[in-house]
Amino acid sequence: MSSNGKGAYEQELAAIYRDSPLFRNLRDTPKLEGKCGLWAQIAAKWATITSAGRNEEKAMAIQIGAKPDRGFDDPIGMLKDCHRRIESFLGILCVAVNRAQGRSLTDEERNAVQAALQYFRTGGQRHTADEEESLFPRLRKSDAKAFEEIDRLEHDHREANDLHGSVERLYSIWIESGGLGSTETQELLSETARLKKLYSDHIQVEETVVFTRASQVLDSRAIFAIGTEFRFRRK
Structure with a gap:
């Protein structure tokens, strides 16, 4: 990438972090507890930065939809919304190491990375609990065919955690x-690439197979109970 392109990229990072009240709120962690909508806005804000493909010379924009989150009456929809946030925050972790390898992180990059890491410590862990403690047990009881996919998804969760x-x-x-x-940089490049591939495959199975099946076999009482448990985790 040209020096002009790099300069524009760094200016965009600086503008986003400096001017956005969303990122100012990141400095006050208690404000974020249970604020799924705020995380979604932050993810959408960060989705406006550009990343350069390793084999491409021009930058390409990361496009993420920013529609409002679904509510507790639609827990399957909430899980899909969380997937979009996962993809966006994982994008930050992938872009930062690709763009900044060989140098120090800028203030904007450091704060973006810390925001992404914080998301996976809180929202990411809660998403796993939503699935493994609320959705998967009910789906196992209602549909024996779901066992194979769910076993794989739970294995994915353990691998992703590592x-x-x-x-x-x-x-x-x-x-x-x-x-x-350089050794640690190559390890970080490898680990973020593995996470990206893991989440891509994992999300595809959940959204095209498991969530579709859940919508078909779980009755309104089960959906209500799942939503109630989601709400409790966010208090």
């Missing part, structure tokens, strides 16, 4: 020391 631990460790080293060695 990868997130590695990614957070490496980004923490980078942030605290001001740099990341």
Whole structure:
């Protein structure tokens, strides 16, 4: 990428972090507890930055829809909304290491990475609980055919958790020391790429197979109970 393109990218990062009240709110973590809508807005805001493909010379925009979140009366829809946030915050973790390797993170990059890591510690973990504690047990009881897919999805959750631990460790080293060695950089590139592939496959199975089946076999009482449990986790 040209020096002009790099400068424009850094100016865009600075403008987003400096001018957005959404990112100012990130400095007050208690305000974010249970605020799914705020996370969605932050994800959509960050989706306006540009990333350069490793084999492409011009930047391409990351496009993320910013429609309002579904409510507790539609827990399956809430899980889909969470997937869009996962994709957006994971995009930050992938873009940052691709763009900043070999140097220190800028203030804007560091704060964006920390926001993404915080999301996966809170919203990401809650999403896993929503599925494994509320949706999957009821789906197993209602549809024996769901067992194979659910077993795979739960395995994906465990693998993703391990990868997130590695990614957070490496980004923490980078942030605290001001740099990341070539070996650690290659490890972070590999781990974020693995996470991206894992989530892509995982989300496709959930949204095209498991969520569709859940909508077909779970009755209104089960859906209401799931939504109630989602609400309780967000208090």
